[in-house]
Amino acid sequence: MRTSWLAGTLLLLPAIAGAEDQAAAPGPEVRPPIVGWMGDAVAAGRPGTLMQVIPPVGGNAVHAVGTTTVIYMNKGGATLTPGNNDSRTNRSTVVAQTSAIPAFEGTAGEWSQIMTCVREIFAPFDVSITDVDPGNVAHFESLMGGRAQQAGMPQGVLGVSPFTTDCSVIPNAIVYTFTQSTRDAYGSSAALAEEICEIAAQEIAHSFGLDHEYLASDPMTYLNFNGLKRFQNVDAQCGENAPRTCGLPGTGVVCSQRQNSVTMLTARIGVGDAIAPTVAITSPQNGATVPTGFTVTTAATDNLAITKVELYVDGALASTLTAAPFSFPLTGLASGGHSIVARAYDSKNQSESTVAVTVQAGAPPPGPGSNPPDPDDGNPDTDGDGNGDIITGGCQAGGAGGLGSLALLALVGLRPRRRQVR
Ligand SMILES: [Zn+2]
Structure with a gap:
């Protein structure tokens, strides 16, 4: 059973924390003009989410085939400066002044649940979801930590994303899920990870141009749902606490009469590869005694295509191959026990195979059929x-x-x- 994010009436709120409008311009750190804020979390005095309405930024609304959208689930905290949204430089329209969002406050177990849930929600689409900073490459970023006040939002805001007046994509957007605020609101219950995950999914999808849906089973909703919210292949009405056309009331723009979140995400971020690759280390066998130099042979298959196979020795990346045969010569290993992991990737999934070996100088090399x-x-x-x-x-x-x-x-x-x- 889940609790309501919020209920009440839709408001187009004026800019919150508009100090930048009056103060002397602090160099380049000035938030670009925004249209306003949408959501009733603050007005209703209940926990909920907000959309920050901004002008279109020319986001490409059509998924480019062959490109996988990277979503960075940032659990490490970040310092944002006001500016046009850019995850690579930590610029965000949401903050009015330089703002530090702390790291995710929860346990590693909770984080793992959140990552699993977000991956599941976006599995039908061509996305790569990581909690390792992708660095200076195009990516969407979901900040996961802290409280709303730390981003200049009123207490009670659990998540916020920029959203354009024409329901278009905001490339390299930074969206926020205030996990500590969510914990404050709901407590550290067993359902907290799912709640946080669903908020994050909604905020991420706002940056892809998806509006709120008046459909309780979809993560884009404000409505209660007794179950897991997942993107629904349904032509749904938009709206928060009452149905409306899609696009923001008060802006004069109607994006569409109805919204199908699966169709819309498919068009904008592409179809996912739901089937993970398989990989096996075919030599050496697990438990083998091997010389200081030998070749690791692997077999990797996928329903679509293997993009690469990585070989790790004792947790360190030793080699990467992007085409078969996926055979890795190793030399100079120290005597003793070592862990060897082959990790195969398709466009969005990965799988691993692990063997433990004992290196002994002068031991015979492993070979197919002759091992031991x-x-x-x-x-x-x-x-x-x-x-x-x-x-x-x-x-x-x-x-x-x-x-x-x-x-x-x-x-x-x-x-x-x-x-x-x-
Ligand atoms: Zn929202």
Whole structure:
């Protein structure tokens, strides 16, 4: 059961904290002109969300095929300065003066729940959702922390996003979910992560040009819903506490009669790849003892396309390949235990495969079919694992697979006899 974000009447509020209108201009840190604020959180005295109405900024309303929209879930806090929205420089129309938003105050477990929820909500679309700062590349940013007052908003505002008068995209927008304010309002309940996630989803989608929907099951709504709010493939009326056309009352602009959030997001940020890639480390096997240098071979597949496979050794990125074969030569590993992770990516998902190995100088290299290696028996080495093999005669001919199979046969079937010989 979820509580209401807010209820009441829609207001087009004048600019809040308009000190910048009177004070001497503090250099470049001046908020550009805004149209106003929409939402009744403040007027109604209840927790809720706001939209900051701004003029269009020429956002491309059509998704460019092949580009994945990056959404940065910022849990680390940020210092914003007033300016045209730009996540790369921490400029925001929302703040009227330089404002520090603190880091997410909750637990790692809560954060993990929030990330899982946001990824689930946006899974149908072509987005990459990360909580690692993408740096100086185009991205949308969802600030996740603090209280409304720290951004110059009145108490009770749980989230705010800029929104254009023509319902268009705001490239590199910064949107806000005040997680501490939300915690203040709702307490640290089991449903808090979902609540925070749904607020964030609404604010993010505002920056893609989506209006509020008069549809309780959609995250764009102000209405109560007894369940998880997810983007609905429904031609819904817009509105907060009563239906209206889409676009902002008082601005004279009607964006559309109805809004379908799935259709609109698909048009603007593209269709997602819901199926994650599969990846397996095919050599060495888990638990293998290997020499200081060897090759890690992986098999990666995806329903659409693998974009890259990364290899990590003990948590550090060692190599990246963007085309098959995804085989990674490693050299110079220290003796002892190491963790090897192969991480495969498609356009929006990732999967991992992990093996643990023990490096021992002089150990035979791993190879397909010959792992664990056959022990040295003093015979010629036919399978390339550094040890002699009991198989002699014409059997050395053939490909690596054949030799590997022969070696395996030797290992399985003839080891007892070999031991007797010794
Ligand atoms: Zn909203």
